[in-house]
Amino acid sequence: MTSEQQVAQPASATQPVSEIQPLLEAHDLVAGYVPGVDILNDCAFKLLQGEIVGIVGPNGAGKSTLLKAMFGLVDIRKGSVSFQGSDITGMSPHQLVRRGVGYVPQRDNTFLPLTVQENMWMGSWVKKKVDKELINKERKQAIFELFPKLRERWEQRVFQMSGGERQMVAMARALIAGPEVVLLDEPSAGLSPRNQAAVFDNIVSVNKAGVSVVIVEQNARACLQICNRGYVLDQGRNVFEGSGASILDDEKIGRLYLGSLTGNVRL
Amino acid sequence: MSLAKFPHFKRFIWSIYLIILGAVFIGAMGFPVSGASGQETSESIKGRLEIEDTEAQGPRKVFTPISGVRVTVSQDGREIGTATSDGSGEWSVGIPSRGTYQVRLHTDTLPTGITLTDAEKSELPNVLVDEGQSKTVRFNFGPGTRDTVSRLERISNLVLSGLRFGAIIAMCSVGLSLIYGVTGLVNFAHGELVTLGALVAYYLHTSAAGPQMSLLLAIVPTLIICGLFGASMEMGIWRPLRKRHTSLIALSLVSIGLGFVLRYIFAIVFGVEFRSYSDYSVQDPVDFGWVSIAPKNMLILIVSVMLLAAFGLFLMLTRTGVGIRAVASNRELASVSGINVEKVIMGVWILGTASTALGGIFLGISERLDWRMGLRLLLLMFAAIVLGGLGTAFGAMLGGFLIGLIVEVSTYWIDNEFKVVVGLAVLVLMLFVRPKGLLGYRERAA
Amino acid sequence: MPPEAMPVEATPLEATSAVLPAESRPGVSKPNPILTARGLVRSFGAFKAVDIQNLEIQQGVITALIGPNGAGKTTFFNLATGFDDTSEGSCWFQDQRITGLHNYQIARLGAVRTFQNTRALTRLTVMENMLFASQQQFGERLHRVYGAKWRRKEQKEKERARELLDRFALTHMADEFAGTLSGGQRKLLEMARALMAEPTMVLLDEPLAGVNPALGETILEHILALKAGGTTVLFIEHDMSAVRKVSDWVICLAEGRVIAEGTHGEVGQNQLVLDAYLGSTRGGMSDDE
């Protein structure tokens, strides 16, 4: 988004994944909402600079919980999360946003009674130094490049907008703070197929602009197609990890975990 | 015991303790503990006897007081009390309780040359006094050029009075609505915050033990004290309870209990009688043709409107203001956007209690002070925020003015004693017709 | 695993006595419809979440409702069971127009639904959860509370509940608070509870969501057992292998419309369905078997 960010290199095949300093990493996470019930059991996750990583799995596998645990929305009972090499376990969301992590929740991801512009202000809340002027110019421009539709909707209140447009506002809200990485919780949920395709295209362009992306998706196949790597979760555990293509090609994984009709589509 | 699950237990207990101690301390220092607290009835009937000086020059009317006139108050033939008008023409008779009384002016005690405008009106047969009211009755003397009040005049006066009352309700309920918006708390102790503001100002201004600063000067420290009080309540009580995921209904019960605690502390330290600020307690209305209004009330109306407008602009235009609206609309999302929600909630508590306290001071100036003044306003504040839309600041402002207007103007047709009933009826009606309120937005189902 | 559960050997079609419709175009009429929707629309402003011209659900068969996220499957469920307000059109359940009826009235007619997120009544015991569901609670009417009659009735219902709990392997939990059950057990309880109401038709909203594969198999067996017992099943599912295993008929929704109907084989070949899922026309479909 901003010029000081380099255009990241996709994880190169020549370098073993383990030797690069990961951007976001989680070890042996145990977490849950209700006391005594762990949704995540020793879950691990790693994201390298510039990657798009997908997290897929059946409903209730703990995909969203993993995302929320890394973002400080769920109490972590065991394990650790680190970002850019420093420990961020248990930090609250607003601290993480300041460090450069963005997050787009699945539902209720826009401020409905606020205008698009006000939503953007809220997204850039942590950038205290950034005055309205800057938002009006640089960042607004960058957002308009990604989501041209928001230009005409700028002064409109979000509750008057359609689902696809709201999803754009939600993503733009997370991006306007200029994060290193955004965590997207089911960005395509509830959208029409055309809008879904547009969302995935948007994610790719966001990534090209230098932001690493983590996506949790039900729509596994569409998601994995744009991912460098993917994790398959079940019952709060990692059951498979590999490049997007390798997950898609794995017959057994496809049948057992990807679960949807698309599990049978061969590309 | 559930102590183990309540990490902020100590802080909680300490803050309750400190709140009580602080209030008792201020009270003990500030209010001379008088035997007056036993004197629970404060209803009275009073008046000022004066005659227009028709020969006076200039645009304003000049009145001459009439002294030494005897007035008798009786009820059902029983004499309650008698008073004689003093040098400024004023008289006052204390009465035992609310009810209907007869007031008779002894025409034989009138100075020579002065007669009643309408000789038949030496006795007023139906003077209705409300609970705690100090009723003013008027006798007209002299030839009487304009003793009949036209309908238009009456209604325009009621509208103005309604706007004044509405401004006070709006000032007080913005805080209630915003606190509901950002935390979901239905705060039944909000009325006590109104009282607190009025009483702290009383301490600083009127009380013999206080610094006795002028009322206008006292407003600033009052708002600071009340804002800090709101902050300490948030820190000590509401935040720990929220952290513990206490249900909203339990929170509202806590607020009810807290309301009791505060209210009875007020009763102990302030006493149960009605009092007034020493400044601005009596002011003659200024006549503007159709309407007449006391300057203090005019000022309250203007200042409130200006402050509310400024607050509205703050909410619309500044980053913090938009942040407050953002937290009110979606707390979770605000937090993941990087907004320090706890900080915003704290800000709302401070702003909310301060503006409520100011509303309390205004109420005290324009009416009177007592330990239950906020409680009496509480349900009207709820009516205002439900009418405007729960959780929105603009709804509370709009609702406040509307409720004030409705309540006051209704007395044109309906008896005075049903004022509050009318306001509450509007609340109930609104809940049935449009629960989301006038300015509430509907969330489109996904 | 419950001992009585039917082994999944016979393909669903062989177990069906009902004759499936000959054609498989959207909105085809079926021999014995139990639930019918005509011109059913649910709109939010200009956006139509559900827009179904014509849809019939056949009695006695297992119908799967599939479609991408946001296709309007759950909204259709809500409309059919009275949990949402229909904007236009109507639904019939066994020749009775149910649009405009209250949701509980529809349930009393015999169409009982479950919810996507399991909803156990946590501070009631498992047994109470079951008994509560029964439609024949004599003592549920206030004026009978102080009579003696309902106790006998309750005893009978308790036996029936116990049988069902046996079938769903929950007997040992009968007197525990439902709040203490694990996620999978809650899912089973919810299904058992729906059966306790003796419905003629059950509408299951993602019965396999959030359950492990082994429990998933069990639930599928229960679904097949339901059909064997004469209950019509309509279920929403994402997992195609599950759909293939149990469903006789598949209906695919996308953007609120029925885009395809037929056996799972036919629907699986349908280009529109593939497009709806993929959002583009890449790839083809191949059946594993």
Added chain:
Amino acid sequence: MDWIGITVAALRASVGPVAVAYALAGLGLNLQFGYAGLWNYGHVVAVAAGAYGAAIPLEAGATLMVGVLCGVAAALVVSLFLGVAALRLRLDYLAIATIAFGEIFRQVVRSNWAEPVTGGVFGIQQFARDFFDLNPISEGRYGWGDFSFDHRSLWLMIVGWTLIVIGVLAMYMLVHSPWGRTVRAIREDEQVARSLGKNVFFVRLQSFMIGSVFGAFAGVLLAFANNVNPDFYSLILTFWVYTALLIGGIGRVLGPVVGAVVFWFLFQWFDGFMQSSIAEGWYGNLLQTTDAGPFRFMLLGLILVLLVVLRPQGFFGDKDEALLDAS
């Protein structure tokens, strides 16, 4: 300080007619709030309707039976009206609507306009002669030492505790019947109840109205004990009943009875303690004798706060069943 005297006086209050009335009102509120989950902050309406409904016809010369029936009928009518209107709302709106309605009711009955019927601010006195004529106990004081009651109180207590025994039995059967199960299930999740064919609104209305009947009996008893005075039926009464309920434990059949007894014990004890300690000059001139009343109310408010925070299950309840704690 006369510790024994204070304690005996407190004990006397804890079983006296007013505590009995609180227990009855609590039984009703417990059904509404504890079992049905209805956030009713206007329970005082039912109590007041019971009191006025009985007092007005009795004063006009109706027989005792007719009077009591009128009281109950008045509560039923009022709660039917309120229930039909308010039970469709979300629960925090229900709280605001009921509290507003309570105040409307009070202001109307105490108004000059209603004075010919309700007695306005003065209320209605001396209407319960029929009730006390039935008193089989001959005049005098009964009891041990300070723990004694006059024949009127004793008669009220006999009737009241009989009503409580009947009420507790009736409530026990009610909540342990299939109907009670439905009520609790609706509290847990109304959507599930609807999906299983239960008429949620109707069952809620039923529980609301039954709760009001208990409130009405409490009102009738209070009216016999203390005459009828409109300002007695302010919102505060509702919250004292809540406090009593919280002390005894929400959602348990005996909770309100235990709670009312403990509440009135504490109420009277604090009062006695404050009176004597102030009289003995414990606080210098910080507190006067007239402050004893407010101070006692303040302490009770504090108890309400601490109970909700620390023991939402009540003094005697089990943590797992704490209804208040669930978010």
